[in-house]
Amino acid sequence: MAEKKYLMVASLQLGRTYSCYAFSTRHEFKEDPLKIHVNPVWKTNQYMSMSTPTCLLLNKDKEFVAFGYEAENEYAEVILDGETDDYYFMKSFTTLLHNNKDVTDDMIIKDVTGKTLPASEVFRLSIKYLVSHLIQTLDKRGEGVGHEDLKWVLTIPSSWTETAKHIMKLSAEKAGIQSDHLVMVPESASAYIYYQTLRSQDNKQKQQDGAEYMVVNLGGFAADITVIKRQNDKLIESYHTTDNSCGSTFVNKQFFHIFDEISGESVMKNLKENDPLFYLDIEREFEAVKRSIDSEMQRKISLSIPIVALDKIQKFTECLRKIKHLKYLNGNIAVGLLGKVFRAQLDMLIAATEHEERMADEQKGINSKRCRESR
């Protein structure tokens, strides 16, 4: 039977830290394969981003309340109202599927308070949210594309077992995506194809058969390192590993660790428990600042902290004034320590990539030796 001519391809990503979607129409793809639309930006008070945190809020009847930034906002209110027992809040829940050989169809996810839910239901509700968000976006754009005309792509990391992929596929189907409209594509292969398309548009030479590329996917919790080889016009994953020591969220952790060092752990803990909205503001402010930094940047980096939060944590502000490398100016803190926050992660990332390169080379050496011996 001839392949159905879909009018649009929509791709969903339920990442470990952030989730998002993108789409491309058939006629635009024909004109320019790189004409890909991402979802309209998700916003917080501090910044806008093209993805939203992978977190889900359900009520006590396990019904959907919110996803992403909205779920974070609403859960902060829930904490303030002392109603955490009446809600389920799950964050970064796809982490469970990574490098986990013990994944089962009936696995359980714990929310932040320890209450349990079937993982497949958490995935279903999250995918359903992304799907309906996308459909709304298409409606607003006047695209008029129905489910029948959509081909769905779920991008997944290479570290997932077949069972993990199966759970996600079933969850997507239960979320309303028809199984014959759905394909699961490794993230590394998507990045590789995107890069190759870009190269071919730049009139660069097409990749030779047998050539290998290392795709290093830097996420919030890990660096996924994959070696992809093109052989007889097929893509083969010749090597894959995950380095769990160099995710970008560790930079944020390091930053909060410095706050703890300055103010004492209990001050920040107290703020998190008693003023979760302010704590969230600080987390998001740092995330925004982190994303704005590039390697060429020479100027001082400013971090705005809500003045109310500063007032609430008296002890913290007193400590700040004592610290030499921090200048406290009308609620803005110019941080000279920021380099320290990034350095450790960067060193680990470089070491991990070099190590994997050596491993891949050694592996190749072993394989070619075996080949020679078997001749």
Ligand SMILES: Nc1ncnc2c1ncn2[C@@H]1O[C@H](COP(=O)(O)OP(=O)(O)O)[C@@H](O)[C@H]1O
């Ligand atoms: N411009 C940027 N500079 C530094 N870190 C970034 C930038 N954009 C995103 N990040 C970080 O990348 C991580 C998210 O990566 P992403 O691939 O979206 O998520 P996932 O972990 O779900 O795969 C987050 O920790 C985020 O802080």
Ligand SMILES: [Mg+2]
């Ligand atoms: Mg990612």
